[in-house]
Amino acid sequence: MTGTPRRAVRLLLMAAASLCVLLPLLRGATTAGAITEFGVGRDVAVAAQLGSALAMLTALLVSGRLVDAWGWPRVLRWSLGAMAAGGAVAVTAGHPWTYLAGRAAEDAGSAGVLIAALASVPVLNLPGRITRVVGGAVAGVAVVFVLGANVAVRIDTAAGWRLGESVVPAAAALLLLAALRLLPRDRLPRAGPRPAPVCGPGVAAAALLAVAGLELGPLRDWSDPLVGGLLGAAAVLLAACRARTVLPARRRPGPAPPGVPARAAAGAITAGATLGFTQLALTAAVPVLLLQRGVTVAHVTLSMSGYGLGMLAAGLTARRWRLTPLTSSSLGLPLATVGLASLHFLPAGAGQAALVAGAVAVLVGFGLVVTQIPYLAGFLAALPRQRRAAASALYPVAILFGGVLAQTVPGSSALLTVEGDARALSTVLWVACGAVALVAMVLGRPVVSLTVAAAAGLQHLLLVALAGGSVAGRPGAATAALAVGAAMGLVAWGRRQQSERLARVRANEIALQQAVLHPIPARLGELRLTGHYQPATAGTGVGGDFFEAVRTPHGTRLLIGDVRGKGLQAVQTVTDLLGCFRSQAHETADLGELAARLDRQLARLAAARGDEELFATALLLQHRDGIDQVEVVNCGHLAPLRVGPDGVRATPVPALLPLGLGALGLGPAPAPTPLALPGGSALLLHTDGLSEARNSSGEFYPLGERLSVLRATDPGRLIAGLASDVRDWTHQLSDDIALIALTRA
Incomplete structure (x- = not known):
């Protein structure tokens, strides 16, 4: 793309993709005139429909391989040429089979154009912008859809089918000239190892x-x-x-090519199949329902233009807001199902039916397309470079299969004639509703599925209550049901957005906690350890309590304590104090001197802040390998508790003044107190948030009594039991809790 404006290339690609959307619209308007002129019978019509589907599927699979081998600019030029040539043959045909052959070539060319456009998106855009780019492209295609639908319905009667058929090949020829001017014309690459196909x-x-x-x-x-x-x-x-893929196969030398991400592919394929299935049910059922109520063809087309307006709104939404698969499916799938369910209750009057059908088309178009965009964008961004285009063909193939499956629904033949049976039409629409709900389950969105089912059920009950089961002459009933269903879709969307915000807050909380308070390892030296931290305020992650365990040349060293104060300033004090401990624990041989250095560090911090009341209680513990005792320096903190076969006992550790008051720097470093740590016993280090937790009567948590009841000396079981027991004791924590349990391995 060197020397070519990317904006011009993007406009070219959007116009080419829009041409693929315009093709079936114009063909639907001109096919009747061609059939009349050639006298096409049922067998030829069946062959035409089958040939079109097979031509598109073959072209989708082949063009993906060609784009990977030749590059998307060359395939785009060839595909536009095929569309122009095939359309020219169809327009000038004098025999029905010549006409059908030209149509098949035109369909194949449109499939190649679509694959080239999809494959170009991750090449021309950074992965983080793909969602916005896809949203903008969808908005542009939607505008073409709305304009093309209203032009197509008039072109056959105004100018004849041959002139209508000539619009697409003429536009393809113009785009081909633009592509020849804008896109590079590189030489064919030399023969080399080709990547393995996505499907054989x-x-x-x-x-x-x-x-x-x-x-x-x-x-x-x-x-x-x-x-x-x-x-x-x-x-x-x-x-x-x-079976052949399961059997061991001979592999080529060298590393295996990267595969298509299964999760991204599954989401995109499922979403695409849903689009194809539901779109066909909608675009086939609505015209029949409206024509049965006496709506003119022009007004039917105007109502169906609402689908394009919904697409436009979905594309603009994706460009404006950052959508994720969760939020988009939570909003889109209920809205789509609400719209499909509303089609069962169209008013009897022609004008009212056309208005309601137009609103339904907007709702379904927005719901379906807003669900597609994040899945398609994530799929394109995750594709491996070596097989990008071949893999991108999976999405349009899924859309094609979804449309084919819609034709297999019992009663779908009723969509082919204006006199279609009302019960058969209802069956097709309810199957489409069920398909959307099933897709919500497949995509892992059970809440969305429940919302979909509830919306459809409430709509039915509301219609029965307001209209007695019939909406003839009561368009307000259908409008009210539509509004209720739309509101439920918005509620589901809002709930999902709130859930995602809470998940992000929780993830940030965990990340902050692990950045400040390193997780206590399960084993250090000859000690087995378990730590637990519970902030008093949910969503903060870190408070004024702290702990740390490090392995040093002087043995295993632990620190636990509580800083005076709360909020962000307390977190800053904890971060500074832990940073000093992590560095000085390796450099200072004497545990008492380490405590003195922490005292001086906190005093300097208090002086810098001008806070004369800043201090922290702390307990430092050290274990040297090969001995059955630990050394402890207690700076105003709670003494450890020994839990063993003989019960729970407080340890005789004298308490010095807290850190930050400067007391440890006035004389010699304090001497550590030795504590026996026999096998089968555990030491519990804790902050006052545990012992001062209150129940609803204001009683403190009876720590010693509860430890005797728990009777656990394994660090993991001891901490888990305490954490669960204190939650049962108090309805709300008033202070942070930090716990460390340790025993000799």
Whole structure:
């Protein structure tokens, strides 16, 4: 892209993608005129539909490999050329099969254009911007959708089908000229090792057979031997490919190429299939429902333009706010299901039905597309460079399969005629609602699924209550149900946003706690240790209590204490004090001198702040390998408790003045107090937040009594039991708690 403005290239790609959206709209308007002129029968129409689906699927799979081998600019040029050539053949055709061949080439070219556009996104944009870029592209495509839908409905009657068919090839030719001018024309790369395909030829062939069978099933009959043979052959071929991949295979020398991230691929494929399935159900059912109520074709198209407006709103939302898969699915999936459920209760009047259908289309379009964008963006950002385009084809293939599966729903044949049975249409729409709820479960969003089900159920009850089961002449009932469902979708979205904010706060809390208070290791030297820290205020992570355990040349050393004060200033004092301990514990041989250095450090900090009342209680403990005792210096802190087979006992450790008062610097360093640590016993070091925890009656936590009840000398069991027991004792902590339990290994 050297020397080419990236904005111009992005506009070219967006126009090319919009052309792929415009193609089925114009074709839907011109196909009737072509069928009338050529006298196409049912068999030819079935062949046309099947050929179009197979051509697109084949082109999607092949163009992905070609983009990886040749680069997306070259494939984009070739695909635009195929669209222009195929459209030209279709426009000038004098025979139905020539016309169908031109359409198939045009479909294949549009698939190549789509793959080239998708593959270019991670190449031209940084991973963090892909969501915004995809949102902007969706907004641009939505504008083309709205304009194209309203132009397409008038083009056949105004100018004839051949002129309508010529719009897409003419636009493709213009874009091809722009691509030749803007995009580089590199030479073909030399032959070299090609990356392994995302899906092999066997899987691709199985997909083609499956699509052929699923397309022919509703058009012919599911009991037709040809349909059963195609589906059976697809299943056998896929099973054979699966068995072949399980068997040990010969690998090429060198490291294996990076694979497609399974989680990102699964989310994108599931979202794409949902889009294809639900979009077909919507765009096929709404016109039939409106035409049955006497709405004109022009107004039907105007109502369906609401789907494009919903897409536009979704794209702009993705550009404005940072969406995640959780928030987007929490908002989008309930809204989509609410809209689909509302289609069961369209008013009988033509004007009112058109208005409600337009609102439903906006809701469903926004819900479906706002769910797609984060999944697609995350998928594109996670693709490996070696197989980026071939893997990106999975998303449009999923959309294609979703649309094909929608045609297999019982009653889908009712969507093909204006006289479609109302019960069959209702079945198709309810199946679409169930599919969206199922997708919510597959994506791991049970809350969204429950919201979807509740929204649909409440809508039905509301309609029964307001309209007695019928909305004829009562458009307010349908509007009220639609509003209630939309509100539930917004509630689900708000709940998910709040959950994500709380999760981020919790993650920040844990990160802060681990940065200031290093986790106590399970073993240091000959000591087994367990630590526990519980701040009094939820969401803070760190308070005024502190602990640390380090392995030094002088043995294993521990520090536990409590700083006077609360809030951010107390956290700053803790950070400074622990930093001094971590550095001086390795440099100072005498434990009493280490305590004196901590005292001087805290005194300097108090002088710098002008805080004459700054101090901290602390207890320092040291264990030298090979002996059955520890040494302790107690600076105004609570004495350790020994827990053993003979019960719980307080240790005779004299308490000096707290750190920060300068008392340890007035004379010689204090002498450590030795404490016996026999096997089978444990020492508990704690802060006053444990012993001063109160219950609802104001009684302090009976630490010694509860330790006797717990009867645990293993550090892990002792700490876990205390932490759980004190939570049961008090309804709310008034002070932080820091605990360390230790025993000889």
